[in-house]
Amino acid sequence: MTALAVKGLCKSFGGLRVTAEVNLAVEPGERRLIIGPNGAGKTTLFNLITGEIAPDSGSVLLFDRDITRVPCHRRAHLGMARTYQIITLFPRDTILRNALLALLGLSGLRWDPLRDLDQERELVERAGAALARVGLDHIGHRLLSETSYGERRRVEIAMALAQAPKVLLLDEPFAGLSIDERGDVQRLLQTIPRDVTIVMIEHNMDVALDFAERITLLHFGEVVVEGTRAEVVADPRTREVYLGH
């Protein structure tokens, strides 16, 4: 059984092929890194996997179940969570409320028009626990717009983890972070238990390579190299794509 599989996935925007016959098989508990130069189609691949955009052809399987036609919002209920490269959070709400919204998304309560959300003790406590996991519970009352960039990155991850996903997609979780903050996020990712499968896009090689067990190199929408960390690093095609010779 694979946790996440992609088969013959294709997507074009007009004449531009951004995803070309991509195949991917990620084992349960695996840490997979997806690398590639700018414009290689990494984020598009994530958008296809999560269902934010529909593929032209090919299929996406979650634990061997074909979810190609399952709408994006249902996939969250099937155990898929993601973070965004460009932070997309709720700036007018507190950090706690941000985490609360992540939990509410999977709860039947989200349709309830009568109860008081702030009085939903269990949900609020779980939101607090999700923040504690990333070390932000002490500033849960702060408005998101009043937090630092590094804190927001951690809120992103807290929200994804709060949903207790089986497959977690991280889109450049280290982007724009200082060296200290990178260390924080790195340690945080190491605490995620093995029942969560992680696929990560990252440019920052020194932190990302430590984390990954297998690496997929994308270039112009195609998988160029795939293998273990050592194999991909040693492969001449990796050098070619990254260094141009």
Add this chain to the structure above:
Amino acid sequence: MREAYLRYVAVAVALLCLVSLPVWIGNAYYINIASQILLFAVFALALNVLVGYGGLVSLGHAGLFAIAGYAGALMLQAGHGHLVSDLAAIAVTLAASAVFAVLALRSTGIGFLMITLALGQIVWGVAYRWASLTNGDNGINVNSRPAPFGLSLAGAEAFYFASLIVFLLAVVTMVLFVRSPFGASLRGTRDQARRMTALGYNVWLIRFLAFLFSGFWSGVAGLLFIYYNQFVSPQVAALQASAEVLLMVISGGTATLLGPIAGAAIVVVMKNVVSAYIVRWNLVLGVIFIAIITFMPEGLVPGSVRLWRLGWGALRTRASVPSLRVQGDGAP
């Protein structure tokens, strides 16, 4: 807990003022204006669900308001009782809201605005041109007001109290809605629709249900309106009516509870009271709106709160030894 305590006191005082209004206003003319403010406040609160909490600006809500009015007036004309007519009118309005929503929610932003504008214009066109049904420009008379539990609403005072009850019910449902999980879901779709989808929310369905909620209270306001005027004509569905209620929401303050109520009060008072003294009352209204947009772009109610705190803060710092600014206790 001082703030919560003050809030209870403010609500109690406001309620007392509203309930005793006919006594201290006395004059039937002004009591009627108060009824108008209440019914338009219900309409503005309804629109605020979409504009304020959903981030969906509709310019066709007068269409829904008018559909309820026409449906009610036609049913009454056909000889049905008030209860049956009103329920039928609400049902028709909900159905129309569903159609509006399905068409308009294909888009957001300007697209949503243009589609609702077109739908509102269609309702106006039907009201104006389908004379065999709507009696065209001549409109339809509503001969009587209902008499629930044997209490006649014919008088200005009785009608005011009926409007007040409906208004309070609308306010209570809005309060419940705003603090509910569903309200939080809707606000989430306003701020980050994409993220909400990824978190497992069905963004389209949330917006659709919010549209129905908004349509329901627009319909109730439309029924209050025809009972108030005892008449309905295509003017009710005109673009100007849609624009007016949108102005109420925006000038008062979107995504607040008091904003749309204050906005309704300003517009109704301008239209009815100031117009008696100043022929070009539209000009005065325009100047007021420009002033609000210039000095309080967030709307009258949140803007006043901001300026009040600013002034209060300045007074306090001047009175005491200059010190580090103490962190505020957050937004209301």
